[in-house]
Amino acid sequence: MTIPTDIRLPATQLAGVSKSYESSSGPAPVLRDVSLGFPQGAMTAVMGPSGSGKTTLLHCAAGLDRPTSGQVLLGGTDLSQCDERELTHIRRDRIGFVFQQFNLLPMLTAYENVALPLRLGRRAPKRAVVMEALRQVGLEGREKRRPAELSGGQQQRVAIARTLVAEPEIVYADEPTGALDTATGRQVMGLLREAVDRAGRTVVMVTHDPHAAAWADRVVFLVDGQIVGKLDHPTAEQVAAYVSG
Numbered sequence: 001m002t003i004p005t006d007i008r009l010p011a012t013q014l015a016g017v018s019k020s021y022e023s024s025s026g027p028a029p030v031l032r033d034v035s036l037g038f039p040q041g042a043m044t045a046v047m048g049p050s051g052s053g054k055t056t057l058l059h060c061a062a063g064l065d066r067p068t069s070g071q072v073l074l075g076g077t078d079l080s081q082c083d084e085r086e087l088t089h090i091r092r093d094r095i096g097f098v099f100q101q102f103n104l105l106p107m108l109t110a111y112e113n114v115a116l117p118l119r120l121g122r123r124a125p126k127r128a129v130v131m132e133a134l135r136q137v138g139l140e141g142r143e144k145r146r147p148a149e150l151s152g153g154q155q156q157r158v159a160i161a162r163t164l165v166a167e168p169e170i171v172y173a174d175e176p177t178g179a180l181d182t183a184t185g186r187q188v189m190g191l192l193r194e195a196v197d198r199a200g201r202t203v204v205m206v207t208h209d210p211h212a213a214a215w216a217d218r219v220v221f222l223v224d225g226q227i228v229g230k231l232d233h234p235t236a237e238q239v240a241a242y243v244s245g
């Protein structure tokens, strides 16, 4: 039985999060009192116009940036109470990231890129575990290639394998399909969806693309730094209709 998104415990909870940047005319608010939970074992998409604060929201939720006020709870940990060293450990050990531009290390092979988070976490990477992660994203036989010898879609699949092999509590993806064509983007979304459905991962993704958002269990809409709406299990058409107002 699938547990409805509404009653799942949040993997991460934002409570009254506000974020301002200093500008020449004083503090410029980017997030305004955002309270939002990302349900465990589900995929949440964050959408909104350019400049509405999506990446800032993701960065505050992931401990890459600090809110000006409010709390970010990852499980029982209040990230706003953590110092930089604690945040570094939390990002390394408990959070996964997938970026638009893949962010692989160019001098390392696909295998070495996937093994890296385990090495950094001082867990000896087992060859079978790394190979299985590569197999799950359809890259068996390509483990010795460097990123430049792989297509964009294949590079993103390496990045997803690298993220999932560390078994993070939550995965944040910023425009994971933004640099990919439609068909390749669909494959990448299929892999993220599988990570949720088969492995029970929690994924939070920023996207501009209604087709990518339609893979999510829930889509939240941000305008001028505020949550203005949510859709559960929407189709791409419903998302597009919502976005165009």
Ligand SMILES: Nc1ncnc2c1ncn2[C@@H]1O[C@H](COP(=O)(O)OP(=O)(O)OP(=O)(O)O)[C@@H](O)[C@H]1O
Pocket: 021, 022, 030, 048, 049, 050, 051, 052, 053, 054, 055, 056, 057
């Ligand atoms: N480090 C920073 N210093 C100052 N202003 C910033 C900083 N980062 C973001 N901003 C401002 O905050 C606002 C929101 O930016 P953010 O990148 O979160 O928006 P976004 O919704 O992700 O946009 P896009 O869809 O274009 O990527 C923008 O006006 C941006 O200029």
